[in-house]
Amino acid sequence: MSDNGRKTLDERNQMSDIERLRHSCAHVMATAILRIWPNAQFAYGPPIDHAVFGFYYDVELDHSITPDDFEKIEAEMTKIVKENQPFEKMEVSRDEALALAKSGRLGGLAERDVDSKFKVDLLNDIPEGEAISIFKNGDFWDLCAGPHVPRTGNCKGFKVMSVASAFYKGDANNAQLQRVYGTCFKNKTELAEHLEKVEEAKKRDHRKLGKELKLFHFDETVGQGLVLWLPNGATIRQELQNFISEELDRQGYSQVFTPHIGKLDLYRKSGHFPYYEDSQFSPIVDRAELEKLAEEGCSCGELSNRLRSGEVDGFLLKPMNCPHHIKIFASDHRSYRDLPVRLAEFGTVYRWEQSGELGGMTRVRSFTQDDAHLFCTEDQVEAEVLGCLDLVKKVLGTLGMTDYRVRVSLRDPDSSKYVGDPANWDRAEESLRKAAASLGVPFTEEPGEAAFYGPKIDFVVKDVIGREWQLGTVQVDYNLPERFELSYIGADNKPHRPVMIHRAPFGSMERFLGVLIEHFAGHFPTWLAPEQARILPISEKYNDYAKAIESKLKDAGVRVTSDMAGEKIGAKIRLAQLDKVSYMLVVGAKEEETQQVSIRHRQRGDLGSCGLEQFLGDIVAEIQSRAL
RNA sequence: GCCAGCUUAGCUCAGUGGUAGAGCAACUGAUUUGUAAUCAGUCGGUCGUCGGUUCGACUCCGACAGCUGGCUCCA
Secondary structure, rough: OOOOOOOOHHHHOOOOOOHHHHHHHHHHHHHHHHOOOOOEEEEOOOOOOOOOOOEEEEEEEOOOHHHHHHHHHHHHHOOOOHOOOOEEEEEOHHHHHHHHHOOOOOOOOOOOOEEEEEHHHHHHHOOOOOEEEEEEEEEEHHHOOOOOOHHHHHHHHHEEEEEEEEEEHHHHOOEEEEEEEEEOOOOOHHHHHHHHHHHHHHHHHHHHHHHHHHOEEEEOOOOOOOOOOHHHHHHHHHHHHHHHHHHHHHHHOOOOOOOOEHHHHHHHHHHHHHHHHHHHHEEEOOOOHHHHHHHHOOOHHHHHHHHHHHOOOOOOOOOHHHHHHHHHHOOOOOOOOOOOOOEEEEEEEEOOHHHHHHEEEOOOOOEEEEEEEEOHHHHHHHHHHHHHHHHHHHHHHHOOOOOOEEEEEEEOOOOOOOOOOOOHHHHHHHHHHHHHHHHOOEEEEEEEOEEOOEEEEEEEEOOOOOEEEEEEEEEEOOOOHHHHHOOOOOOOOOEEEEEEEEEEEOHHHHHHHHHHHHHHHHOOOOOOOOOOEEEEOOOHHHHHHHHHHHHHOOHHHHOOEEOOOOHHHHHHHHHHHOOOOEEEEEEEHHHHHHOEEEEEEOOOOOEEEEEEHHHHHHHHHHHHHOOO
């Protein structure tokens, strides 16, 4: 895409058949909307390969389009498809195009009293010398570079999916438009298959499963975006943390603990407070200090200024763990022989995300990072980054998560939001590029995605509705060591500046759990499952046998319960299936006599019976090996 | 933060300008059961919160909160 968001001509020529179809369908939808609301003003209408996997068209309209209108729009679209209008391309001069836009003809069914303001504006974005074309289907004329399918009759399997809002050109200062989403396939069968898939995906939504499986809870009295981990969710988190901790021990990390707050000066020094004040919870100021200020008649605005300038001090809920870890590093003399120093912590951080951005576990206001900061020499950077990347790969591999992409997030050369010396940035970006190249998986370089203190390598996954989320991250940072004047004594007996690496394989426990729920559709591998086995006695006569088995399994460290309810076995099984318990152990007369258990796996079904000892050995091995 | 929609019992959802209903869950009893729901009964809601209109509001209007979709943002 070019800077202004338009597809380049090259990109247009590479449009796939399905994109061409969907983009054409956007024109059909615009035509339908105009027949219903002739004064609609259209802006962009591209095909998209995320969210609804179809297209959208941005429109400005007095009437607020709601899902109740979809049927009406679709009915009109059906007519237009039946009319089988040809898409005709017409090359025009810039002046001709501008005249058509000013007369309201572009993006309209006829000339209108007002100009097609967005089309007028879009014309200005077309570079001098580039051909300007108009596509017509029936009465609808649109400024469009195409390409299109031959006729509206090609758009058979379409559906209007949703409506939301969007700022014109993605700028919050611009007009807010209604973005109508639709999807389109070659035929109705393919559309139906797609809609089926969407429905299936919704069943895996972590918010739905999180509630059903009692993993986490949000309470509006506690606060928006503040997660309450229920016992089942906490079990999973604890297992994940144990898993990471084992890897940390293996790779020479030291685990530390730090408080959830720190003085404002700490974050002034790190740059967090001045650079990201808006995304932090407000500072905590001592009550006596506040009362004194109130007596002086200090206004809220004035207080903000004084906090900013440092005249008034306070504490901040930590937005990141790095300053605390930096102070741990700085708490002792460090020799080059001590490096790398690798400090790890499951550190909880707090960020004041905009209310509209919060949702489920993927975007919250308090989350715990599986964080670590590595302090090393310049020479060690590459090996340490590779070590971190290996860790991320190992973590994702153990969980069977292969569907991720790797992004090298670089600074935006035009932005001023970054701290530090550009030369340091160059070095850091270069070392990450090298590391990414040796990773053995494809990656993309994306300017503007860097952290304010340094570039990073991010592991990005998609959720059930196609949204991308950053999980694991490895970041090289030359700047914070500079700001905090960190040093170690080198072999030359002189002080040197260490390089810092930030890394978090999961990213945050909250987001990771959310993604993990959707990845497994709630069927967590046994080592993670909140309930690994449930014993289901055929009748109350076998409750004692069930209890005996339960206690044996518990002794072996298996998370197990017994269902002693006065229900039939079918009902008990159904309940266990819904709870997604890994193994159901059915016990009745046969089993008690032979000291066996009848095993049913939640996905593999009835596995027959075997001796209790054998089952115990098998499940313990499965758990210890963290089998998928 | 912005635009739109939504909020009824623990959960999933009906419902109407004349003060609420189902299924599941929970509880009690009966049943003693062989691989996805045994039967019966009981309990459960100031219809998100606060205001307004009205003789009367769960229903209409407004504000606020939360949720959902998207935009902006995401160190």
